[in-house]
Amino acid sequence: xxxxxxxxxxxxxxxxxxxxAISLITFLLSVFFLAHRGLNLGVDFTGGTxxxxxxxxxxxxxxxREAVDSVGLKDATVQNFGTSRDVLxxxxxxxxxxxxxxxEQVLTALQKADPxxxxxxxxxxxxQVGQELYENGALALLLVSIxxxxxxxxxxxxxxxxAAVVANMHDVVIILGFFAFFQWxxxxxxxxAVLAVLGYSVNESVVVFDRVRENFRKMRKAGVQEVINNxxxxxxxxxxxxxxxTQLMVLSMLFFGGEVxxxxxxxxxxxxxxxxxxxxxVASPIAMYLGVSRENLMTGxxxxxxxxxxxx
Amino acid sequence: xxxxxxxxxxxxxTTLVLGVVYSLPNLFGESPAVQVSTTKSSAKLxxxxxxxxxxxxxxxxxxxxxxxxxxxxxKVRFExxxxxxxxxxxxxxxxxxxxxxxxNLISRSPAWLRSIGALPMYLxxxxxxxxxxxxQVDMKAALDKAAERYVGDFRSALRKERVAYLGVSRDGQAVQxxxxxxxxxxxxxxxxxxxxxxxTFRNIDSGNDKLLIATLNLQAQxxxxxxxxxxxxxxxxxxxxxLGVAEPIIQQQGLDRIVIQLPGVQDTAKAKEILGRTxxxxxxxxxxxxxxxxxxxxxxxxxxxxGDEYYVERNGQPILVKKxxxxxxxxxxxxxxxxxxxxxxxxxxxTLDGRGARIFKQATKENVGKRMAILLIEKGQAEVITxxxxxxxxxxxxxxxxxxxxxxxxxxxxxxxxxxxxxxPMDIIEERTVxxxxxxxxxxxxxxxxxxxxxxxxxxxxxxxxxxxxVSVLALGVNLLLLTAVLSLLQATLTLxxxxxxxxxxxxxxDANVLINERIREELRNGNTPQAAIHAGYxxxxxxxLDSNVTTMIAGLALFMFGSGPVKGFAVVHVLGILTSMFSAxxxxxxxxxxxxxxxxxxxxxxxx
Numbered sequence: 037x038x039x040x041x042x043x044x045x046x047x048x049x050x051x052x053x054x055x056x057a058i059s060l061i062t063f064l065l066s067v068f069f070l071a072h073r074g075l076n077l078g079v080d081f082t083g084g085t086x087x088x089x090x091x092x093x094x095x096x097x098x099x100x101r102e103a104v105d106s107v108g109l110k111d112a113t114v115q116n117f118g119t120s121r122d123v124l125x126x127x128x129x130x131x132x133x134x135x136x137x138x139x140e141q142v143l144t145a146l147q148k149a150d151p152x153x154x155x156x157x158x159x160x161x162x163x164q165v166g167q168e169l170y171e172n173g174a175l176a177l178l179l180v181s182i183x184x185x186x187x188x189x190x191x192x193x194x195x196x197x198x199a200a201v202v203a204n205m206h207d208v209v210i211i212l213g214f215f216a217f218f219q220w221x222x223x224x225x226x227x228x229a230v231l232a233v234l235g236y237s238v239n240e241s242v243v244v245f246d247r248v249r250e251n252f253r254k255m256r257k258a259g260v261q262e263v264i265n266n267x268x269x270x271x272x273x274x275x276x277x278x279x280x281x282t283q284l285m286v287l288s289m290l291f292f293g294g295e296v297x298x299x300x301x302x303x304x305x306x307x308x309x310x311x312x313x314x315x316x317x318v319a320s321p322i323a324m325y326l327g328v329s330r331e332n333l334m335t336g337x338x339x340x341x342x343x344x345x346x347x348x
Numbered sequence: 349x350x351x352x353x354x355x356x357x358x359x360x361x362t363t364l365v366l367g368v369v370y371s372l373p374n375l376f377g378e379s380p381a382v383q384v385s386t387t388k389s390s391a392k393l394x395x396x397x398x399x400x401x402x403x404x405x406x407x408x409x410x411x412x413x414x415x416x417x418x419x420x421x422x423k424v425r426f427e428x429x430x431x432x433x434x435x436x437x438x439x440x441x442x443x444x445x446x447x448x449x450x451x452n453l454i455s456r457s458p459a460w461l462r463s464i465g466a467l468p469m470y471l472x473x474x475x476x477x478x479x480x481x482x483x484q485v486d487m488k489a490a491l492d493k494a495a496e497r498y499v500g501d502f503r504s505a506l507r508k509e510r511v512a513y514l515g516v517s518r519d520g521q522a523v524q525x526x527x528x529x530x531x532x533x534x535x536x537x538x539x540x541x542x543x544x545x546x547x548t549f550r551n552i553d554s555g556n557d558k559l560l561i562a563t564l565n566l567q568a569q570x571x572x573x574x575x576x577x578x579x580x581x582x583x584x585x586x587x588x589x590x591l592g593v594a595e596p597i598i599q600q601q602g603l604d605r606i607v608i609q610l611p612g613v614q615d616t617a618k619a620k621e622i623l624g625r626t627x628x629x630x631x632x633x634x635x636x637x638x639x640x641x642x643x644x645x646x647x648x649x650x651x652x653x654x655g656d657e658y659y660v661e662r663n664g665q666p667i668l669v670k671k672x673x674x675x676x677x678x679x680x681x682x683x684x685x686x687x688x689x690x691x692x693x694x695x696x697x698x699t700l701d702g703r704g705a706r707i708f709k710q711a712t713k714e715n716v717g718k719r720m721a722i723l724l725i726e727k728g729q730a731e732v733i734t735x736x737x738x739x740x741x742x743x744x745x746x747x748x749x750x751x752x753x754x755x756x757x758x759x760x761x762x763x764x765x766x767x768x769x770x771x772x773p774m775d776i777i778e779e780r781t782v783x784x785x786x787x788x789x790x791x792x793x794x795x796x797x798x799x800x801x802x803x804x805x806x807x808x809x810x811x812x813x814x815x816x817x818x819v820s821v822l823a824l825g826v827n828l829l830l831l832t833a834v835l836s837l838l839q840a841t842l843t844l845x846x847x848x849x850x851x852x853x854x855x856x857x858x859d860a861n862v863l864i865n866e867r868i869r870e871e872l873r874n875g876n877t878p879q880a881a882i883h884a885g886y887x888x889x890x891x892x893x894l895d896s897n898v899t900t901m902i903a904g905l906a907l908f909m910f911g912s913g914p915v916k917g918f919a920v921v922h923v924l925g926i927l928t929s930m931f932s933a934x935x936x937x938x939x940x941x942x943x944x945x946x947x948x949x950x951x952x953x954x955x956x957x
Contacts, residue, residue: 038812038869038957080913088786136481136620136776143617156786158616162777165482169912176910183902191895225845228907228918232849235903236856239896243863246892274866277812278859281805285855288801289848294793296474297848304852 040273045265048317049324055317063206066213073216078223079159081173083166085127085139088157088295089146094120096150103149107141117295122156135160173227180234181205188238192245195326200241203319207237207310214306220299229300233307236282240275240315245323247271252330260329264320272316279312349883350946352939360939363931364826370833373457373468379413380432381454383594384439385421386447398422404442410435416459420595425454451612452594469836472843472917475791477784478611479619483584483774485604490576490772491521491569498523498544498562500672505543511536514557515654523547525560533558546571573604576772581606587622606774616781623776629677629698631708634719634735635668644668659721659732662751667735669721674711679704685758686748694752696762705745713741722749724761733761780913794847801851802828805858813865815944815955820861823937827857830928835921843917853925859896860933863889869956878951886938893934901926 048055079086089095097114100123104112113126130138139158146153161169181201188197211230215222247267255263286308290301384401386393398417401424405412412435413425426432432451440449453476455468473480495518502516502525513536514526527533537549537560546568552559564572581598584606588596597609613619635656644666647658656668679700686697700708711720721735734751752758782790805824809817831850835842868885876884904926907919945951 134775136779139779139781140617140620154783154785155781156783158779158781160776160779162484162775164484165778172910172912173915176906176915179910180903180906183906184899187898187902224912224914225848225918228845228911228915231903231907231911231915232852232918232922235900238899238903239856239859242895242899243892246895250888270870271866274859274862277866278862281808281858281862282852282855284804284808285797285801285851288804289797289851292793292796292800293848294789296790296844297793297797300845300848 038273040276042269042272045262045269046272047261048265048268049261049321051317052321052324056321059206059314059318062210062213066209066216069213069216070209073219075212075216075222076219077170078221078226079126079161079166080224081166081170081222083129083135083161083163085125085129085135085142085158085160087125087127087139087142087155087159088117088122089125090122090154090156091150092121092152095123097123099149100125100146103145104142107138107145109138109142129163135162169224173224176227176231177208177234180231184234184238188242188245192249193328193332195323195328195332196241196245198326199319199323200238200245202322203241203314204234204237206314206318207233207307210310211303211306215299215303220302223299225296225300226303229303229307233304233311237307237311237315240311241319243271243274244268244315244320248320248323248328260324264324268316268320275312275316279308283308350879350942352942352946356935357939357943360936363830364936367826367829367833369461369464370466370837371829373455373461373466373836374832376456376458376468378453378468379425379427379456380429381423381425381452382432382436382439383421383423383450383452384443384447385450385589393417393419393421400443401439404439405435408435408438410438413456414459423452423454425456448589448592450592450594453612465837467836467839469832469842470839471787471791472841472846473609473611473780473787474782474844475787475794475842475847476611477782477787478609479613479616480610480778480780481608481620481623481776482601482778483580483606483608483623484777485577485580485606486773486775487573487576487604488521490572491564492518493772494564494572495521495523497673498547501544502540502562503672505539506536509535509539511539519561521564523562525562527558527560528556530558533560536560577604577606580772580774584608584623591619591622605777612784616779620776628725629680630673630723630725630730631675631711632673632721632723633670633711633715634721635670636718638668657730659723659730661732661735662753667721667732669723669732669735674720675700675704675707679707683762685752685755685762688748688750693750694755694758696749696752696758698747698749698762700745700747702745705743708745708747709741709743712738716740722751790844791847794844794851798828798847798851798854802854805855809858809861812957814957816865816868816941817957819937819940819944820858820865820933822940823861823932824854824858826936827925827929827932828854830932831921831925834924834928838924840920840924841917842921843914845914845918846921849918849921849925853922853929856900857925857929857933860889860893860929861937863892864933864937865956868954872954872956878945878954881954882941882945886934886941890934893930897926897930 095116097116101114104114104125109127111128115124116122117124125142127138127142139160143155181204185197185201188200208230211233215226244267247270248264251258251263251267255266283305286301286304289297290305293301384397395417398415401422402415405424410431411427413427415422415424424435426435436449436451443449457466457468499516499518502523506513512532514528516523516525525536527536533551540547540562541549546564547562548565549560549562552561577600581600584598588598588608588610591610591613593610593613595611597607599607601607608623610619635653638653638656643653647653647668648666652658653668655671657671659667659669661667680698683696683698686695687693688695715738717738719735719737722733723730724733734749736750752761802824806821809820811817813820831853864885867889868881871881871884872878901923904919904923907915908923911919945954
């Protein structure tokens, strides 16, 4: 079976202005929602307590709220998730009460209201720890970007490195934009997904760039635009099939992974979809605008012998 | 050209065999078990203990599946949880308080697998249930405490050398000594300087008084903090032993934090109570000279004489206790409940170590006829347990503390004393608890995600690439096998995000095979012969595969370095998965293709869809 039987190269680069405009708009929208609504940060980052409890029968949210209120926590949110028997309780930080004492008090209150309550999961994070996790997350994001850029600059050329990282940041910002728009909870697991997307999406750019370099070597007479068009067209089949396969796995996680992996898979899904788009239609035009040419790539390639020749 | 040298086939085969062997333990599942370990260095974990455990079980006619000794202690595996709990009670009763008998789960894998180090994957708390605490050690308090100790030391040192001083007090983390003359100050400075190299001294003139300020130098501060952390970890170890947890993790994190993971612990309230106890014992002298009614009355209203602290005894008697500490709980080696032989009251027997015994002997010798207060300090609250009159000099380091309300209290106090003191107070700053059924549920979710995703990819790949698709799927299967084997071998902690990483890595690893297959198709389209197409396809794709895996690896490593908790668990598996996928997608799939096509003289068509 073969889906992509494309005889002629698709002139992707001549749509450059349109695709860049689309990217810019989605990007700006994401930034707007991020600035306007902000991320719905989970307890991992804000500090606070999250409790997951279940009942043998359908949970009485009103009664649970009363029990939580009795501890003196007015800002707590109580909601169902998954089934009607499972309840998620979120408690804000209380400066005068230690986090361990807080969850214990709430649990005691819940047990008093209904002795059948079962505690499935408690996550309490102090304000300081939350702040640190937040900072470390941002630092990881920065370091990944720098690391990838350095590697690509070494292996290809700085123009490609910049283009790939811009395309990737575009993906990351759009994922965050979605999370801000829908106010999905952003926690450490989602952060892991975002960072995984960063590594995954750069793959796309690398595959295309690899082809561009090869084409520069093979298509001696072609112009830059033609070379890039050909590279994208030739790798498109692989791009779509790989992404489809990865997406199959992610969908499986979305369906079977339960609450903890739900937002994780959502972030990956958005990342994969925009990853296809950005690697093809964002990274390459940027590389072109930055002025990649046969000359500056060839010198880069000659410093390091190409793998095809190095292999036996 | 599409033939591997023999060693490459052997390499692939050996890797596969190792992969199967080290993945095997995961298939056997786990059985309820108990683990016997010791709380004391005197009680050894040796074959004798193994024999003792076996004898007890045989005597009590408790049937067990297996019993063996490893570095953690004697482990006994049972058929079901009922026998396990019964056995735990019996063993604890017979072995006594020097041994900890904890409930545990042990792999059912056969002994030969264990002997070659093949263990099932080490499951994180979110997959097996349990509690995770992150504790922050209050280092300022540790330094305050150290300074407080110098106050007493200075007094005795200056007294011994007959230096006239006006007073010694603690000011934050500095110790202040007041003198009336500069000459005495210099004399004291010389003496103290020689005796306490950890301190930096400087002079200040304040009005009439000459002040000598001693502060800890940076190295000493660092040493005290390190020591405080170590001592706290040791104390926590002892306390966790009281809880009877099978495989607790108590580790330093950063400079001033401690991570505690207690797998299988459900009663978090109890765990927190025992961990959070900060009880320590202090023995101080009662200020007899100021114990008249008027001073006591004033003290109760807040006008406490300088150098003293005001307490109310259990029987309601007010009492003034000197701030100077004679002896702390650090010198206690053992404590146990008992009964006073004369009046039958509940008491606590305390044994002191050599140095503690000497100090105690000296103190009792100097203060015969005076009262000595024994204070229990718990959660920052000090309480005078008892304040007996010293009738005679007490040597030998055996002390009996009376004043216990009942046997239960005597037991509690001795437990606290035995568990040792914390060098500095701690706060729980992060807590994560996962119930046991939740853990099982999470494992199920993780595996279902992986298996269904894998199945979907397999179906798609086989339809799309036919035989080459099947080879890709086999390579992907090998990847899963190797990843499982590596995770089991390294005993890296597997968490739910780790399971997600397995799934995601598989979903991403297929990329390499897609690249290869697409390349082969392209080479075929360009008019190459099948053999040449296979060769060129693998070779050309390898460059791209390497590049894309290195970038993914960079992301994975950064995640590992800066991630915490779930992110780290994800990163470990992700990075390992990239490594195994490089091998399986390139080497293993090539070996398969070579075996299928490499030895045919003439191929009319490749089955690549």
